[in-house]
Amino acid sequence: MVRKIGAFLIIVILIATLVFVGFLIFNMVKDNGNDEPQVVAEDEKVKPEIVLTQEENENGEIVITVSTSVNDDNGIKEILLPDETKVVAETAKYVVEKNGEYEFKVIANNGQSNSAKIEIDSIVEKSYKNPYIPKGFSVIADDVESGFVIEDGYGNQYVWVPVENGKLTRTNVFDTNYEENSSTATALVNSAAKYYGFYIGRFEASEYEVDGRKTAASMKGKIPWTNINCLDAIDFATSSGEVFGYEDCSTALASSHAWDSVLNWIDTKYEHYSSSFEYGNYDNNMVNPTGTTSTDIVCQICDLAGNVSEWTTEIYKSTTNKSTQDGKNIISRVIRGGSATLNRTPASRRGYAEDLLDAYWGFRLVLYK
Numbered sequence: 001m002v003r004k005i006g007a008f009l010i011i012v013i014l015i016a017t018l019v020f021v022g023f024l025i026f027n028m029v030k031d032n033g034n035d036e037p038q039v040v041a042e043d044e045k046v047k048p049e050i051v052l053t054q055e056e057n058e059n060g061e062i063v064i065t066v067s068t069s070v071n072d073d074n075g076i077k078e079i080l081l082p083d084e085t086k087v088v089a090e091t092a093k094y095v096v097e098k099n100g101e102y103e104f105k106v107i108a109n110n111g112q113s114n115s116a117k118i119e120i121d122s123i124v125e126k127s128y129k130n131p132y133i134p135k136g137f138s139v140i141a142d143d144v145e146s147g148f149v150i151e152d153g154y155g156n157q158y159v160w161v162p163v164e165n166g167k168l169t170r171t172n173v174f175d176t177n178y179e180e181n182s183s184t185a186t187a188l189v190n191s192a193a194k195y196y197g198f199y200i201g202r203f204e205a206s207e208y209e210v211d212g213r214k215t216a217a218s219m220k221g222k223i224p225w226t227n228i229n230c231l232d233a234i235d236f237a238t239s240s241g242e243v244f245g246y247e248d249c250s251t252a253l254a255s256s257h258a259w260d261s262v263l264n265w266i267d268t269k270y271e272h273y274s275s276s277f278e279y280g281n282y283d284n285n286m287v288n289p290t291g292t293t294s295t296d297i298v299c300q301i302c303d304l305a306g307n308v309s310e311w312t313t314e315i316y317k318s319t320t321n322k323s324t325q326d327g328k329n330i331i332s333r334v335i336r337g338g339s340a341t342l343n344r345t346p347a348s349r350r351g352y353a354e355d356l357l358d359a360y361w362g363f364r365l366v367l368y369k
Contacts, residue, residue: 047112050067050106058247062096063093131197135247163265177317187252206218226360230363250367250368253363258312279305280307282306282342293306314349316333
């Protein structure tokens with residue numbers, strides 16, 4: 001009997017030992033497999049989190065920032081933007097141009113997804129009635145109908161030219177004697193199409209100096225910059241915005257699109273202004289300081305009709321491409337309006353070689369985003 005009990009105990013001990021050894025081996029195998037992906041039950045997988053924020057960038061656009069995370073080691077697979085663009089990252093940015101509700105979706109590598117929506121209602125609808133205001137400028141006259149005027153810290157002033165349909169006017173577009181191909185003219189056309197307007201210099205351009213650098217200004221009470229050829233006028237007009245430190249807008253010499261669009265707008269307020277001889281300083285042979293010819297202040301814009309005639313970027317092809325004595329080609333540019341010695345309507349056009357200059361020829365700036 002004793003022998004049987006002893007044998008039974010031995011068997012029990014052997015079985016317990018085998019179970020214990022088996023348990024140790026199982027744990028060793030399990031520990032050695034930690035680098036392998038673990039199978040997680042579907043109901044135990046965590047959903048990714050998504051946070052949406054909005055801010056206005058330097059161009060006045062609304063930017064939505066998408067920030068995502070997931071509480072596991074697998075991470076984020078992709079973000080799906082409202083326009084269905086996929087971004088393989090944990091963050092993304094999305095620029096919106098219209099008010100409305102925008103939905104973003106995020107997918108994690110564990111197969112789980114989540115979405116979030118954000119309502120944008122702070123965007124002011126772009127129209128000719130809502131002029132953009134460039135950085136560094138303040139509004140000094142806020143009536144779009146009679147002349148919306150802005151001024152920078154130096155005293156340069158510009159007037160908003162509203163373009164209701166976004167399409168600039170060029171009255172001689174079908175006249176093959178004229179051509180407008182400057183890059184700044186094209187940029188102005190594109191800008192007006194987007195913002196439904198542009199700014200014209202309130203005054204004829206005058207000379208100004210910033211930190212020892214000469215540039216073109218649009219300031220009141222200055223002697224207009226004359227005895228300057230068209231090529232130099234283009235250069236000084238184009239660099240003016242840079243010299244004055246404009247961050248989000250550009251300057252240029254007035255183009256045919258700019259000039260004709262300004263006249264088209266003024267004609268709706270002053271009947272036959274563009275074809276009239278009643279407004280400008282024409283006859284006294286004396287060029288007045290900018291903005292002082294009281295008869296020629298229309299829609300807050302000064303001296304379009306007379307005082308000095310003004311270069312534009314437009315090409316007059318009838319006298320272009322004739323060789324000079326040094327073998328170079330002549331390009332003629334169009335001068336608009338009359339002067340203190342010449343009675344011409346604001347709409348008038350005359351072509352002169354772009355390297356010529358005259359004591360009664362000046363120019364005017366445009367400003368656009």
